[in-house]
Amino acid sequence: QVQLVESGGGLVQAGGSLRLSCAASGRTFSSYAMGWFRQAPGKEREFVAAINWNGGSTSYADSVKGRFTISRDNAKNTVYLQMSSLKPEDTANYYCAAGRIWFSSLASHFGSWGQGTQVTVSS
Numbered sequence: 001q002v003q004l005v006e007s008g009g010g011l012v013q014a015g016g017s018l019r020l021s022c023a024a025s026g027r028t029f030s031s032y033a034m035g036w037f038r039q040a041p042g043k044e045r046e047f048v049a050a051i052n053w054n055g056g057s058t059s060y061a062d063s064v065k066g067r068f069t070i071s072r073d074n075a076k077n078t079v080y081l082q083m084s085s086l087k088p089e090d091t092a093n094y095y096c097a098a099g100r101i102w103f104s105s106l107a108s109h110f111g112s113w114g115q116g117t118q119v120t121v122s123s
Helices: none
Strands: 004-007 010-013 018-024 033-039 046-051 058-060 068-073 078-083 092-099 117-122
Touching: 004 092, 018 033, 018 092, 018 117, 033 068, 033 078, 046 068, 046 078, 058 068
Parallel strands: 010 117
Antiparallel strands: 004 018, 018 078, 033 046, 033 092, 046 058, 068 078, 092 117
């Protein structure tokens, strides 16, 4: 399995931007599809974005489409989530996930998870 560490969360005003990073350990990062999920207090974890092993395929939740961009740098073993036009409803703990799959938006398909990074958007 791959070990994942997220960073880049914080407090931002509505309309602002943040970039989350997820650094992965191991030499097989490029063989993993990567995903971002989030969980707000009292709510279930939900899919945000996913990217396949080479960045050729991406998918987004409807709620973030056009505002968030997922990307990866296999040379740096890192996946990113660029978040723009942030809204208070984007407030959540954001998790990075890795899966030995082609591509998926289902949390159950990802076998490795980070500890999460908190994003808080104030109105």
